[in-house]
Amino acid sequence: MVGGIMTFRKSRLDKEGALTSMLGLMQGDRAHTILLMQTGPDKRSRTFMDYETVTLAMDGLCSTFERKLKELNPNLRSITYDIGDLYSYIDQMPDLSALVFDPQLAAYIPYGKDWLEMKRAGAITVAVAATGLLTVLSLVTLNTAALHTVAARGRPGQGRSAPLPAAAGDGSLPSGFSWQDYVYFNPDLNISSEALARFHYTHTGRYEGRPYRRIPLYLSYNPVWGLCNQLWDHIHMVAVAAHMNASLVKSVAYTREPAAGFSQKFGTFGFVQIPLESLLDVERMRAYWAKRGLVIVEEPPGPPQCLTGSMAKQLNKLASDKQHWTVPEAAQHIAVKVGQLVRPVLRRDPGLDLCAQLYMGNPLFFIHQRRSLPFMNMAVQGLFYNSTVEQAAQAIRSGLVRKAGTGFQGVHLRIERDWGWFVDHKQDLLGCFIAVMQTAGFSNSSACYVASGIFGYESEAAIQALEGRLSREGVCGSLLHQQLFLAPEVIAGLHLEQRALVDLLVLSRAGKLVGDTRSTFSQFARELRALHGLPKHTFFSVTPGYSLGSDYRIFTPDKA
DSSP, X not given: OOEEEEEEEXXXXXXXXXXXXXXXXXXXXXXXXXEEEEOSSSGGGEEEEEESSHHHHHHHHHHHHHHHHHHHOTTOSEXXXXXXXXXXXXXXXXXEEEEEEETTTTEEEEEOHHHHHHHHHHOEEEEOTTTOOEEEEOHHHHOSOOOEEEEEEOOTTOSOSSOOOTTTTSOOOOTTOOHHHHHHHOGGGOOOSHHHHHHHIIIIIHHHTOOOSOOOEEEEOOOOSXXXXXXXXXXXXXXXXXXXXXXXXXXXXXXXXXXEEEETTTTEEEEEEEOGGGTBOHHHHHHHHHTTTOOEESSOXXXXXXXXXXOHHHHHHXXXXXXXXXHHHHHHHHHHHHHHHHHHHXXXXXXXXXXXXXXXXXXXXXXXXXXXXXXXHHHHHTOOBOHHHHHXXXXXXXXXXXXXXXXXXXXXXXXXXXXXXXXXXXXXXXXXXXXXXXXXXXXXTSEEEEEOGGGGTSOHXXXXXXXXXXXXXXXOSEEEOGGGTSOHHHHHTSOHHHHHXXXXXXXXXXXXXXXXXXXXXHHHHHHHHHHTTOOGGGEEESSTTOOSSOSSOSSSOOOO
8 A cells, every 4th residue: 555654642631521522422423413614714715524423523523634634744654643733723723613413402503613622532533544444432442542543645656765764753843933934934835723833844844944933034126217117116025025024125226317328219318227315215214114123224144144046037927927916925925935945955954044035126017006005005105205306396396386376287298209119109199188188177377287208308499389289278378397496406416217206296296187197107196196185086197098007096095
């Protein structure tokens, strides 16, 4: 027979209690019994099994536990457990009860876990491995260290080629063992109880090098080009790292730079690397998140103690397949990767103190934002902007209020040259914006602030022509933009991504905003407005049926 032996080790049980339990079992043994159980946190794991007698029902419950042990330890030829392990398994079940038929009442009587544990203690099932036949014997009849033996049929070709070390199954656990961490870093085991975690590690996990305690984790990444693409990257990584209690390695940032040359293919300047501090207030973020358990570091520890790995290819494939993870799903995949990274080392020395660094590549598209709303909201609350940029945005808002006397309207006029590779070249993009501005109620009397990259490269004549068309269409009598409010020396001290961030912060406070949700800039502005309490109907898109994230609020619930 290909397989192994499962042995039950008798616990210290009260003989009088066992006898009482046994007698009760024998008296009601012929009663039809239905077991109702939920084996995991998912309600879809609910099931039921019915048996002709209480005894068979108790044996069925024990068999369920044994099948779980064999599933977790497919390579072991011999597994030993005791009644305490079985009780722990029962206790961790979200739901377990029995319905036992009472012929005198002609009805089923419900019983809970305590009754089931008592019945299980009252009888020990013995399966003869050679024949697979089950026999019910009482503890009193055996009056010995009763053995519970069940044939455990294995898979061909599996099993250890050498005997297990003497420590196998002795219940000893390494210092610092955490069953919660064992479950977390080994999600493929699909276990959720302390008993099963301890059992699996002592019998199998230690030889597989599975991590059994928290592995300090450092997540690094490289943001993609474009202001709001980068902001989304930071939000995604902060959300995942905070959820995992991992450390986040500070990234770099990028800005368009005329000196880097002009790309004819994409219609934009090349990008150069800049300090992240030029866009975000990193020190303020570091202090904010430190209070919440997330550490932002300059550099992770080096080898050999800190093992390095990468998930960049996996995330690239995820993006190419147009698939996304929720934040908890991403954390689970990362935990699996960490486990794979440390196993070869822990197989040699289970007690070694290790840490892991995972490079995530570009994380722009791997998080499903709509299904991760609480995490997105949490992350953006701790996103703080460069103080110089904040001051410039405030100066523009104050100037707009003085000029208009009341509020102002905003437009993200996404008609730059680099937008041509994404949309139809022949489409009258400006005409689309004008139509939506008319729908939104813009007029020549409106104070209209326009954010667009065209102000950085178009001639003065082209800007005047644009202003003339907007005025003729009756949607903007005076074209207001950044250059009219900030001194030349202030603008000269800002790189292009900082200037874009200034516009973003201004538009997030406009009374109404017209944008294009094909652009992450318009999308991000829409979400910031939600944070500021501006209702959904104050944002208008030239492409209402398209959104990079969703038509729902990412940072906050929809407001009417």
